[in-house]
Amino acid sequence: MFRNFKMVSKVVFGRGCFSQLGDILEGQRSGKNAVMVFLMDDVFESGPLKDRLPMKAEDLLIWVNVDDEPKTKYVDQLTTQVKKYMVAKHDHLPSGVIGIGGGSTMDLAKAVALMLTNEGSSADYQGWDLIKNPAVYHCAVPTLSGTGAEVSRTTVLTGPEKKLGLNSDHTVFDQIVLDPEMIADAPNPQRFYTGMDCYIHCVESLTGTYLNSFSQAYGEKSIELCREVFLTDTPDADDKLMMASYCGGMSIAYSQVGICHALSYGLAFVLGLHHGIGNSVVFDYLEDYYPEGVREFRKMMERQGIDLPRNLVSGLTDDQMDTMINVALVLEPLWENALGKDWKTIMTRDKIRELYLKM
């Protein structure tokens, strides 16, 4: 049984294509006020990008804060805000939700689009295929590349009990606007860590047990592009990083991430560490499992002048450590992909603790 992979409906790619967003949205506006809801990373609050938003009079702009990774509580709060706005306009649903930012902002846009048409709290839908109704039209404009959130069928949320995505076909964006100029100003080390999310994800896919030729083709291309971006002085590095992220995301169709992502989820849950930096912190200690990948990753760090944060775990209580191990162990498909069906005999709680204690 192979996954019947839902693809993003429409993709526009090109330098400057952000200026086509207005025309693209125009075709989607319907209903009384034809409201579009823009969720935009609040790092852009002071910059010139907000003046280029194709907003109409009735549209709603919400500045979202992603200093912390997206939480189900925050999604519920944003959804309520949009619903109240629509009620005030004596209108039903908005015509669309547009996420402008990195992986966290895109995930918020997906989650809000889903929760506008699905009752209850987003925490109720953390899991696989629990979403019942199609989302409202949703569109992404990435301003950071690497997470693959632009093409994935998940929106990763931290809930009261777990960090787990709303995985469903309805989660997939209807439209993505891939403009390499939008990622040109992403600051380091954030740009690097987000890029490493992609690189690590492909190392985990390509060495995993779940792979087939579809995912292999995408994974190999993505890694090749990461190498060009982070190990050479390639021109068009922004274009290539954007494509690396896209290909990395597509490669997940028939593959799965592995040990690094599982451990990184634990770090994120307990320490609030962002996904990209969390992956980099963890990956540096996984030479036993991904020897070639870790060596190349270190070359990339060196060339890009990155210093990883260290000693993050030493001060944790036993309870916190247990929680971290529990969160990591929930992600069974990741462990199975990395280590095969007998992974439980290989990756014990003690082994995980030992790895965490190095970080």
Next chain:
Amino acid sequence: MFRNFKMVSKVVFGRGCFSQLGDILEGQRSGKNAVMVFLMDDVFESGPLKDRLPMKAEDLLIWVNVDDEPKTKYVDQLTTQVKKYMVAKHDHLPSGVIGIGGGSTMDLAKAVALMLTNEGSSADYQGWDLIKNPAVYHCAVPTLSGTGAEVSRTTVLTGPEKKLGLNSDHTVFDQIVLDPEMIADAPNPQRFYTGMDCYIHCVESLTGTYLNSFSQAYGEKSIELCREVFLTDTPDADDKLMMASYCGGMSIAYSQVGICHALSYGLAFVLGLHHGIGNSVVFDYLEDYYPEGVREFRKMMERQGIDLPRNLVSGLTDDQMDTMINVALVLEPLWENALGKDWKTIMTRDKIRELYLKM
């Protein structure tokens, strides 16, 4: 202005995934009789594949013949056949059209799905974005790989006046079922020529003036896979050829084919030469324009033991030659992609005639 590229909605890839077709179609059946129309290449009439079709009592199986490339007249005739069948069932539209075969059969399925909801003759829609109404649900199961028809937004038809596709977002398949086992029995040289359609198309894309990083990533991966399939003893050659075709088709989003395809369209129109073999015949004479590509193509021919047909053009009348040149020259974007904006000063009628006379 960049194309807002419509992607295939759902893709399933994997050895044996053809057996999931029944479940996939089940979700699409609606209306009184929930009829699915299967258009299947008549080469399978005698084989075991027809017994694996997930047909229900009211479904319609039409054996299509693609000895000649698809003609608008044939599309119109098939559409009428489906409409009459539905009338006899006192029903309106079928729930879907499924094309099982190579590029020609997939193109017939696309065209019939479109013409069931758009009035008149398919010849009225040869061009770009002339289709007015969405097609009925349509799905492809390729049994030959290389054309990229499974992901393209065109269905190439030979009409009374020209060979030109019905290019539109509505043309794109709703579902593709990519099962490498389905292409395992494709006979040579057909398998080779169809693979070369992909290889040549990528050489033309990658050396063209229209390229961007999206198409480059796909084109490079596709060529790499073609090399593995036709120049090495790679395992999983069927899987890789299927992905090469998919990636080649995707690369066309922001690129264009070139001289070889333009000349090949002329050959097809006048001599009825199939697209794959036509491309190979032409490409062998284009060393001046694609030196590296042509040299590698010849290595592939040698390794695969292929003898190209020769002296196809010598017996043509002046009128036929003029028609061939006219058909090739209609394809302005192809020439511009290959030779730049001033292509008309480079590629004169005499130059084209000279090239054709070698073939």
